[in-house]
Amino acid sequence: xxxxxxxxxxxxxxxxxxxxxxxxxxxxxxxxxxxxxxxxxxxxxxxxxxxxxxxxxxxxxxxxxxxxxxxxxxxxxxxxxxxxxxxxxxxxxxxxxxxxxxxxxxxxxxxxxxxxxxxxxxxxxxxxxxxxxxxxxxxxxxxxxxxxxxxxxxxxxxxxxxxxxxxxxxxxxxxxxxxxxxxxxxxxxxxxxxxxxxxxxxxxxxxxxxxxxxxxxxxxxxxxxxxxxxxxxxxxxxxxxxxxxxxxxxxxxxxxxxxxxxxxxxxxxxxxxxxxxxxxxxxxxxxxxxxxxxxxxxxxxxxxxxxxxxxxxxxxxxxxxxxxxxxxxxxxxxxxxxxxxxxxxxxxxxxxxxxxxxxxx
Numbered sequence: 001x002x003x004x005x006x007x008x009x010x011x012x013x014x015x016x017x018x019x020x021x022x023x024x025x026x027x028x029x030x031x032x033x034x035x036x037x038x039x040x041x042x043x044x045x046x047x048x049x050x051x052x053x054x055x056x057x058x059x060x061x062x063x064x065x066x067x068x069x070x071x072x073x074x075x076x077x078x079x080x081x082x083x084x085x086x087x088x089x090x091x092x093x094x095x096x097x098x099x100x101x102x103x104x105x106x107x108x109x110x111x112x113x114x115x116x117x118x119x120x121x122x123x124x125x126x127x128x129x130x131x132x133x134x135x136x137x138x139x140x141x142x143x144x145x146x147x148x149x150x151x152x153x154x155x156x157x158x159x160x161x162x163x164x165x166x167x168x169x170x171x172x173x174x175x176x177x178x179x180x181x182x183x184x185x186x187x188x189x190x191x192x193x194x195x196x197x198x199x200x201x202x203x204x205x206x207x208x209x210x211x212x213x214x215x216x217x218x219x220x221x222x223x224x225x226x227x228x229x230x231x232x233x234x235x236x237x238x239x240x241x242x243x244x245x246x247x248x249x250x251x252x253x254x255x256x257x258x259x260x261x262x263x264x265x266x267x268x269x270x271x272x273x274x275x276x277x278x279x280x281x282x283x284x285x286x287x288x289x290x291x292x293x294x295x296x297x298x299x300x301x302x303x304x305x306x307x308x309x310x311x312x313x314x315x316x317x318x319x320x321x322x323x324x325x326x327x328x329x330x331x332x333x334x335x336x337x338x339x340x341x342x343x344x345x346x347x348x349x350x351x352x353x354x355x356x357x358x359x360x361x
Contacts, residue, residue, distance in 0.1 A: 161279070
């Protein structure tokens with residue numbers, strides 16, 4: 001089976017939700033798949049040797065991204081006679097010469113940023129049209145969905161996050177990690193970062209000196225913009241952005257943290273919460289239907305309200321200060337992940353691909 005994957009995120013934002021999910025997909029591909037990745041620039045991360053990379057240089061502008069999704073990807077699929085296009089985001093072309101399958105990141109309407117410019121609004125509108133025209137939607141089997149006709153698959157987590165007893169790789173010297181820290185890895189839209197830092201304001205004074213907040217995955221955010229945001233909150237002493245250069249380095253950040261902090265909308269195929277649970281880390285997160293199903297009793301979930309930032313900060317303090325709470329969440333994480341059929345994902349993905357290809361003939 002010849003499958004074309006949209007690798008825009010691997011060039012522009014490899015630490016993003018879409019970037020991490022696509023790296024997971026490419027690491028778990030069944031042997032029957034001949035995988036091609038379309039890239040607008042050389043990949044910013046190392047890809048498996050079997051993956052065939054198709055670089056078609058375009059600028060990172062919103063207008064170029066629109067042309068990439070609506071014209072260049074379908075044209076490349078037609079050129080290479082692909083049987084499927086697989087997208088790690090719900091933004092298919094309005095017209096595609098081959099079937100499109102979507103394993104969505106950024107699916108939640110509440111999590112999606114409002115389109116700002118003309119081309120972003122056009123891209124959003126055309127993506128909605130593409131989804132309505134019959135894109136196949138893949139969804140984790142353990143999460144609820146309000147969309148009819150979704151294809152259910154076992155959850156997927158990158159293999160680098162699945163070895164609790166693995167030998168640590170030498171990344172601490174380069175990243176200069178503190179002995180104890182709280183970790184955030186998630187979306188980096190302005191609303192997400194404002195909630196994150198607003199919540200951290202409540203927690204920083206009691207615990208920030210011994211447990212600073214480390215943040216990864218903010219590829220779309222320039223260091224200068226993030227520094228200005230920190231200045232606005234006066235949190236420069238207890239917050240740091242880190243830049244892991246591989247999945248293995250990212251896994252070390254998860255493995256070494258005292259708690260995983262995720263005050264953002266949950267994402268169906270975003271593997272951040274799953275990675276934290278596999279490492280049996282206490283999780284403090286925003287309560288949503290997806291996070292409730294995914295984390296269950298293994299997380300300290302805070303419902304949205306007018307005082308959500310204060311509630312998130314208080315929950316984080318509780319998890320750090322009260323050892324019994326942290327150990328209880330870790331034990332719940334072991335129970336929560338015991339039912340995940342992670343090894344079944346490649347075989348089920350192959351079956352799903354074959355079903356879609358056969359039904360589209």
